[in-house]
Amino acid sequence: MEEVQIVVAHSQRATLRVGDVFLKVDGDPAHADIEVRAMAMAPVPTPAILWCEPPVLAIAAAPGTALGLLGEPSSASPAAWAAAGAAIRSLHEAPVPPWPGRSLDDVTAELDRECEWLFANQVLPTEVIRRNREIAEVALRPWKPVFIHGDLQITHVFVDGDEVTGVIDWSEAAPGDAMFDLAILTLGHEECLDDLLAGYGSDVDRDVIRAWRSLRSLVASHWLIEHGFNPDEPGCEFDVLRSRMQEPGAI
Template sequence: MDEVKVVIAHSERATLRVGDVFLKVDSDPARLDREVEVMALVPVPAPRVLWHKPSVLAISAVPGTVLGRIGTPSTSSPAAWAAAGAVVRELHDAPAPPWPGGGGQGIDELAAKLDEECERLVRDGLLPANLVARNRRVAAAALRPWTPVFTHGDLHITHVFADGDEITGIIDWSEGGQGDALRDLATLTLGHPEHLGDVVAGYGGDVDLDVVRAWWSLRSLLVVRWLAEHGFDPFSPRGEADVLRARM
């Protein structure tokens, strides 16, 4: 009999694996509804929806292993990282859904959210004031007009699977929709700056690396407190806190 493995669990959602089936349980059924809609539109490898009921989604396992993890060096080849960039480009070039994806706030709204989070990080003593201030200045470069494209919205490195040099699938599409292409590239390479060149080579075209790096600061500032409050460790080596320190 297959064991039940907890992949991830916190107060908002949980993912379980039973054999080759993943069960996603979400406190917000609409989020799972949206994920099913997005996966029906994506032009890149993604899990197959097996069944879907309110608050629960069953999907097939994706072959291969994750491209890497935050906190440890990636063992995936430069070619695999480049292949990930090419797959992301294919997604960004596809017709986008009519709804905003993760981080779909307007520039002013995102800036206000960032300022509020920076204030809380300092007030709660999670990060030093000078570290927060420096990264807030770096993050400003990401707060510019962009042309919306079809984005994953939460393209964390553990959401991308590879087999050798081939990308076999991308998972967790609940944040998919219209968004900033460079946010996806930044999220994918967060904590792995040594592979940014590989990803950009596969992605092709002009990529503003300063904006990608600005998104590293912006995303890290926004998630440090949430991660700490939900049982994750943003202070692990190569984690979000280290990403912020690198900007100093």
């Protein structure tokens, strides 16, 4: 009998692993619909979809290992990071999905709301929140929508040696800002950005990538805390936010 492994579980979604099969249970069937459609459209390696019976989506395990983990140095080679960059470039150059993405107004409203919560609940020093809110402003500008993964965490990209073998968890895929994907993949691993861009290309705005890291860390913290995760683990969101206080210009 195969052992059932709980990969992640919270009130919105649970992912179980049974052998080489992942079972994703989601209270919102729209997430599974987007995931299936996005994987069919994406010009990058994705896991095989075995079946989909809402609220459950069954997919095969991606071969290889994740590019890295938050809070730990990435053991992947520079060439593997470059291969990930090339894969992301092909995604961003693919036709844009036909469903809507988040607007600039949506992002701005969420940032304002989550910063208010952080201030009110005093989970971080006021100056840390204020400094990162200033940095995040750089990302709040019009962008040309491209096909983005939308949740391109380092654990969602799998490699075998120097090759990308699979990109998982596509439920947030949508039209969006290319710099957002690059920021999320290097969140907590900023030292790997040059290797990533060796494959992606250098026509990027590093200040916007940096801004998205602060913005994502600010808006994600409330959700993580409420769903039993700890953004204060080494290398995670709070560390990203605190690190901005060591930069030139920080007060």
